[in-house]
Amino acid sequence: MSDGTKNQELASHGWTAVPRAQSKILANVDKNAPANILIDDIELPNSELVKRTQAYAKKELPERTYSHSMRVYYYGYAIVKHHLPELEPLLETYFLTCMLHDIGTTETNLNATRMSFEFHGGFLALNLLQEFGASKSQAESVCEAIIRHQDLGDSGTISSVGQLVQLATVFGK
Secondary structure (H helix, E strand, C coil): CCHHHHHHHHHHCCCCEEECCHHHHCCCCCCCCCCCCCHHHCCCCCCHHHHHHHHHHHHHCCHHHHHHHHHHHHHHHHHHHHCCHHHHHHHHHHHHHHHHCCHHHCHHHHCCCCCCHHHHHHHHHHHHHHHCCCCHHHHHHHHHHHHCCCCCCCCCEEEHHHHHHHHHHHHCC
16 A cells, blocks of 8 residues: 555544644634534435444434434534534544434443443444445544543544534434
């Protein structure tokens, strides 16, 4: 694999390191330029992996949690399209993360382990996505983003997909 191909894969899977502090990643965003966008304007990724994952999430998550997961995608999509276009390559991985970021909160999954819902959900997502045909890199990226999606802070770095899911969940509550 060439360096260019490897870099494209890392970017599309959301592995690019970005500041963990939301204030730093948003420092150059014009706060007076809102991301005006209609839901009808939002494109969902359309791969077979996305379709299988969305169907799974819709079946397994309570309706309220599934709706939250979709809102998180919508917010993140708007953030990317209007404020952080350099993150556009990761939208499929981001959608997978959104669909599964709260999979650990179902009654069945909460009762299946003593781990936190983020860790258990991350590992569930890792296995599920690989079963559905995701690459190891993409499945691991989603897993890490789920594990860290409530790990807000001001120091260090986080993956770009992890930061985007954090930003959008702050808005999607």
